[in-house]
Amino acid sequence: xxxxxxxxxxxxxxxxxxxxxxxxxxxxxxxxxxxxxxxxxxxxxxxxxxxxxxxxxxxxxxxxxxxxxxxxxxxxxxxxxxxxxxxxxxxxxxxxxxxxxxxxxxxxxxxxxxxxxxxxxxxxxxxxxxxxxxxxxxxxxxxxxxxxxxxxxxxxxxxxxxxxxxxxxxxxxxxxxxxxxxxxxxxxxxxxxxxxxxxxxxxxxxxxxxxxxxxxxxxxxxxxxxxxxxxxxxxxxxxxxxxxxxxxxxxxxxxxxxxxxxxxxxxxxxxxxxxxxxxxxxxxxxxxxxxxxxxxxxxxxxxxxxxxxxxxxxxxxxxxxxxxxxxxxxxxxxxxxxxx
Numbered sequence: 001x002x003x004x005x006x007x008x009x010x011x012x013x014x015x016x017x018x019x020x021x022x023x024x025x026x027x028x029x030x031x032x033x034x035x036x037x038x039x040x041x042x043x044x045x046x047x048x049x050x051x052x053x054x055x056x057x058x059x060x061x062x063x064x065x066x067x068x069x070x071x072x073x074x075x076x077x078x079x080x081x082x083x084x085x086x087x088x089x090x091x092x093x094x095x096x097x098x099x100x101x102x103x104x105x106x107x108x109x110x111x112x113x114x115x116x117x118x119x120x121x122x123x124x125x126x127x128x129x130x131x132x133x134x135x136x137x138x139x140x141x142x143x144x145x146x147x148x149x150x151x152x153x154x155x156x157x158x159x160x161x162x163x164x165x166x167x168x169x170x171x172x173x174x175x176x177x178x179x180x181x182x183x184x185x186x187x188x189x190x191x192x193x194x195x196x197x198x199x200x201x202x203x204x205x206x207x208x209x210x211x212x213x214x215x216x217x218x219x220x221x222x223x224x225x226x227x228x229x230x231x232x233x234x235x236x237x238x239x240x241x242x243x244x245x246x247x248x249x250x251x252x253x254x255x256x257x258x259x260x261x262x263x264x265x266x267x268x269x270x271x272x273x274x275x276x277x278x279x280x281x282x283x284x285x286x287x288x289x290x291x292x293x294x295x296x297x298x299x300x301x302x303x304x305x306x307x308x309x310x311x312x313x314x315x316x317x318x319x320x321x322x323x324x325x326x327x328x329x330x331x332x333x334x335x336x337x338x339x340x
Contacts (some may be wrong), residue, residue: 005284012291019298020172035158039166041218042149043173048211049105050174052112052204053141054182056134058286059190061270063197067122071271077124077131078267084135091231092139093147097224101148102215104140109212112137116201151222171297179290187283200283258317261324272327 064074096104111133118130146167153163182200189199242249269289274280303312 002281002284005281005288008288009291012288012295016291016295016298019295019302023298023301035162038156042166043169045211045214046145046170046174047178048207049109049141051178051182052208054179055186055200055204058183058186058282059197059200062282063119064127065277066197075267077127080128081131081135082263084132085138088136089139093143094231096144096147100221100223101144101151102219102221104144105148105215106212108137108140108144109208113205113208116205119198119201148222152220155222176294176297180287183283183287183290187281190283191281
């Protein structure tokens, strides 16, 4: 069965490589020793922290299932994580600006590591607290690091084009290769070494702590604009913008609906692929998911150079909807196991 996963992975690597070549990944607009050292330092830290996040992805549902919780109870745990991220995410950026982006990044590693520690307990209350901590950490991950990069980049006098290149590398390495590696490494820990489904969470702690240590040793602190408006004023301005321009509200609605579908997939893919708790290779399946995501990311870059988003995104929504109908159809007409 493992061979099938590797065949799919190999087949996906072909378009990823082709699209990466078309996109010109690796072309550097500014490559002085100073800019190279700064970029590599940031990418090292970012990749370690993203790896800590990605390692958990394939095994969250599977671990809760192993502890004997029902899909409804697991759903409550997921809601706790998403809900805490929703609440904290509204003000965590402003908080990071005041407390310092480096401090917020270190807080991410500490909070997420504590979340991983809770995975060793089968108690619902402990797991629930862990999900809340994980939601808070996720909000920090997607705000503190990029904010620190932008401020520190321009403080060093590097160009705007070089910043865009660093972001491109961060997406390719942190959101792409690290996710794929996490799937392979998680599979190695769980399936090959037989360390159990909690092992990837322990490995995540190690990577995040190493990343935090590099931050402590090499990063400087920076802060946001101290004269910026408070959170209430920011929400007021945002609401006024939505009211004054219906296109903003429509765009927000479209993105929210797409994200809702995606998070439904994140929650349900393990259950959909093993409805009777069949043994599946969570890590290897995750590898193929994330390799496909890399292909989509590169394809989006190619399409944006050749067309307007309002044109090609119609096709994206249609393809996504068609893909989501597959598990629905299989649930209505389940395929019988030929061994039965």
